């Protein structure tokens with residue numbers, strides 16, 4: 001009989017998983033994209049369950065995250081720790097046996113191409129562009145992709161199995177996303193935990209090979225209005241879909257955006273190629289700009305804008321929602 005570490009005894013006791021299922025879980029690898037509320041919740045549950053993870057997030061911890069992003073502390077917000085770093089530290093403290101890889105990065109096609117094989121992709125992002133990129137990446141690699149979204153007290157789950165339409169691109173025009181974000185419409189923690197739990201249970205089913213148990217419908221829940229729906233979406237296949245039908249994968253293109261507005265936060269992200277943070281710090285200091293250093297970021301102020309530069313060359317310009325303004329400010333600080 002296969003040996004299962006004691007910490008997983010109750011899970012292995014569960015009839016749906018068993019000792020064999022537990023061994024399967026520990027040998028698979030799941031990519032979690034985004035470490036906001038949803039990513040933190042699924043990573044917490046999956047790490048406790050013994051599932052090896054690759055985690056990726058581009059952002060840092062802020063005080064407004066603490067109400068729902070359960071892996072982070074006040075100290076993380078104070079230090080503006082990148083979420084990938086803060087999450088990794090916390091998850092390692094929860095389960096030091098499980099294999100974890102956490103990256104500070106903005107997910108792009110270039111970045112995904114460098115990844116070693118994963119068995120499954122979990123959506124914990126906050127934007128349509130990245131979701132469609134993950135949809136195309138998963139379809140092209142022939143692995144499942146679990147879409148999830150929450151805003152307010154409202155959430156959705158849908159699992160895309162390769163070779164089984166419709167995909168997320170087919171469904172986009174049918175989904176009631178309506179451009180709302182957590183920054184504009186708010187969000188309460190219970191819907192996040194609910195949607196995350198659905199993602200995790202489907203992950204456990206898939207990784208243990210219990211495909212007949214998978215939920216194939218689109219699930220919609222409004223926890224405040226006490227409404228839930230399970231929609232059979234099989235007939236919503238777009239026969240000309242370039243992702244699941246003609247396999248052109250339009251989102252798998254090079255660095256789609258040089259700038260991006262971050263989830264309605266009055267922050268614009270601008271990209272620059274840099275060779276380390278220290279040369280930039282010296283350059284700013286020579287111009288009499290005070291620089292705050294962490295191992296992962298440089299922070300400074302310029303014309304009332306708070307600027308944060310990451311090692312991968314992304315600059316977050318706070319206090320504007322206009323791309324051309326942000327680009328001009330970065331040009332002023334770093335040179336064109």
Ligand SMILES: [Zn+2]
Nearest residue numbers: 167170241244
């Ligand atoms: Zn499709």
